[in-house]
Amino acid sequence: MSIRIDHISKSYGKVNALDDISIQVHQGELFGLIGPDGAGKTTLFRILTTLLLPDQGSASVAGYDIIADFKAIRKQVGYMPGRFSLYQDLTVEENLRFFATIFGTTIAENYDLIRDIYVQIEPFKNRRAGKLSGGMKQKLALSCALIHKPKVLFLDEPTTGVDPVSRKEFWEMLKRLQDKGITILVSTPYMDEAALCDRIALIQDGRILEIDTPKAIVEHYPKPIFDVGAHNTYLLIEKLNAYAHKHSVFPFGEYIHYTDQRDGFDPLELRAYLKKEGLQNIHIERTKATIEDTFMELAKQ
Amino acid sequence: MRVILYIINKEFRQIFRNKGMLPIIFILPLLQLVILSNAATYEINNISFGYVDNDRTHTSRALIDKFRASTFFDVSQVFPHPKESDLAMLQGEVDVVLTIPEHFERDLWKDKNIDLGVTINAIDGAAAGVENVYITQIIKTFNKNLAVDMVQLSNNTVQPVLIEGIPLFWYNKTLNYKTFMVPGILVLLVTMITLFLSGMNIVREKEIGTLEQINVTPIKKHHFIIGKLFPFWVIGMGLLTIGLVLAKLIFAVPMLGSLTLMYFYTSIYILVILGMGLFISNFTDTQQQAMFIAWFFVVIFILMSGLFTPIESMPKWAQFLTELNPIKYFVEIMRMVMLKGSGLTDILPQLLKTTLYAVIMNTMAVWSYKKIS
Structure with a gap:
């Protein structure tokens, strides 16, 4: 077990940031913490990286207790905080060398691990970090977090504020790191990234809603779900919400995801209702639940 | 050791890449030294002097001439009547009537x-x-000369006996104001720059978020602190050197004591200031907060240092408070060593107090620096 979180609670004054959280992450797993802003993801990261003490509960990282063996943990983990923490006035290479030095290692020693990532920014190694694009900064931050060959990697919202192409590349890099046996705990507010994790924990208001593989979480979705579209989306949402039998209505891309309270739901009945309410070009089709649907469903309860 | 050296290396790079900061560190303090030492003088010149001469005789004119001859007074106004002189005083045209x-x-x-x-x-x-x-002195001299004149004129056989004190001004023979001020202002520069820079430095890492990343690394607290503060120690010593050279070249301030002793004391003194800076850093979240707190202390320290106003004339409680003021010791020592040529034994009390201060301040600073939030 690479990360074991056992009934951790943490509150800031009256606000419960984490409420009795328990998670177990296996060796070499890519584990996702999925939740909106303010769910408590960063607090959990700060506890696991020994920056913050929990009020209750215990946890261990790479076999070391976060309180008793915090010094050992600091040698074993890489941490990339939400904001890329680099020295803007140092060059790419100087930043990397700085982090290598304070971890008591050199770039050459662990170059293997970061090669894939670093080669992409190496042409700019004499450029100041402040002058890099968002995606390049992110790669440099990841290189810095990896330079000491950590066993466990903590990435707090690494793709927030990064363009879609860089995001995709970044997840490919994570997969390759995982192949090298590094356990990765990553948090993200993007539900589409959740599907790329081995397992995910849905978290909201400091509580775990569910922990499972993305596939299983989607399959757990209790009701048939329908894409509903019409010429006027705003009116459509309004009318769907007014419908007597609706269970949930969420906008999702170009369609509205709709579920019904009844077991024997007939789409034709809904179509007739919407037509009567003056909507045109009505489109109703059965679809598969996504992680976002599951999250919304769980968050409702 | 390698870690400390690399951090020092990194700090220097960052300092020298900060194009806005460099002139502030090196040029502004020296401008201050030159400007302040010339401008902040206790001497009062160009006093605008007016008079009402109701006598209009040879003797009264002789008295006025004495004032005219003085470099301190600017005899410009003659008033026929006290009413006019009162009005001129009210309008600020004359300072003395x-x-x-x-x-x-x-x-x-x-x-x-x-x-x-x-x-x-x-x-x-x-x-x-x-x-x-000034006025009393001029009138006294005038009176004395007059007395001698009168004695001669009256042909008296009895010679007047005059007892006169002849003052000798030791350590600053000509009462040169700059000789007194330059060492003190040098102290200010070294203190201000090192306190502000060290106070803002670690907070800056907090602000940009790198501190959080560093705290997760196995780096040792004292390695990090030494690496961060050493560059400012060097800058402080550098400022002292440049300041001393300017003091010698521009102001020709005497340097009777041993330079080694001055550097030795300063090297300990800067540790006090760096400890303070680090302490401030630990209790603030932004550079702005750190700057305000640093300013607060610097202003109190300067005004209570004996640099501009003598400590002896402060109330007892204030004199007691000045014991906690590191700038006071530095000002005393600079003046003692430079002007009097004091040796190690003379400055030992201040040296010991400063050393103790450095130990306490740095212990507190290191203790309050936490690698967790």
Whole structure:
């Protein structure tokens, strides 16, 4: 077990940031913490990286207790905080060398691990970090977090504020790191990234809603779900919400995801209702639940 | 050791890449030294002097001429009547008005006591005091010469016995104001720059978020702190050197004592200031907060350091408080070593206190620096 979180609670004054959280992450797993802003993801990261003490509960990282063996943990983990923490006035290479030095290692020693990532920014190694694009900064931050060959990697919202192409590349890099046996705990507010994790924990208001593989979480979705579209989306949402039998209505891309309270739901009945309410070009089709649907469903309860 | 060296290396790179900061570190302090040392003087010159001469005799004119001859007074206004002189004083045209009474000359010869009216604008009490001393001196000299004249004229066989004190001003023979001020202002520069820079430095890492990343690394607390603060220690020593060179070249301030001793003391003194800076850093979240707190302390320290106002004239409780003021010790030592040539044994009390201060301050700073939030 690479990360074991056992009934951790943490509150800031009256606000419960984490409420009795328990998670177990296996060796070499890519584990996702999925939740909106303010769910408590960063607090959990700060506890696991020994920056913050929990009020209750215990946890261990790479076999070391976060309180008793915090010094050992600091040698074993890489941490990339939400904001890329680099020295803007140092060059790419100087930043990397700085982090290598304070971890008591050199770039050459662990170059293997970061090669894939670093080669992409190496042409700019004499450029100041402040002058890099968002995606390049992110790669440099990841290189810095990896330079000491950590066993466990903590990435707090690494793709927030990064363009879609860089995001995709970044997840490919994570997969390759995982192949090298590094356990990765990553948090993200993007539900589409959740599907790329081995397992995910849905978290909201400091509580775990569910922990499972993305596939299983989607399959757990209790009701048939329908894409509903019409010429006027705003009116459509309004009318769907007014419908007597609706269970949930969420906008999702170009369609509205709709579920019904009844077991024997007939789409034709809904179509007739919407037509009567003056909507045109009505489109109703059965679809598969996504992680976002599951999250919304769980968050409702 | 390698870690410390690399952090020092990194800090220096960052300092020298900060194009806005470099001139502030090196040029502004020296400008301050040159400007402050010339401008912040206790001497009062160009006092605008007016008089009302009700006597209009040879003797009264001789008295006025004495004032005219003085470099301190600018004799510009003659008032026919005290009413006009009062008005001029109210409008700020004159600072000092001398009123010579009627029959001044006649009464003098008759050996009568005469009262001269002196009115001084005392809005600035300190300046008024100094002006009063100048006026008294001129009148005294005039009176003495006059007495000798009268004795000669009356052909008296009895010679007047005059007892006179001849002051010798040790350590600053010519009472050169700059000799006194330059060492003190040098202290200010070294203190201000090192305190501000060290105070803002670690907070800056907090602000940009790198501190959080560093705290997760296995780096040792004292490695990090030494690496962060050492560059500012070097800058402080560098500033002292440049300041001393300027003091010698521009102000020709005497340097009687040993330079080694001055550097030795300064090297300990800067540790006190760096400890303070780190302490401030630990309790603030932004550079702005750190700057305000640093300013607060610097202003109190400067005003209570004996640099501009003598500590001896402060109330007892304030004198007691100055014991906690590191700038006070530094000012004392710089003046003692530079002007008096004091040796190690002379400055030992201050040296020991400063060392103790450095130990306490740095212990507190290191203790309050936490690698967790």
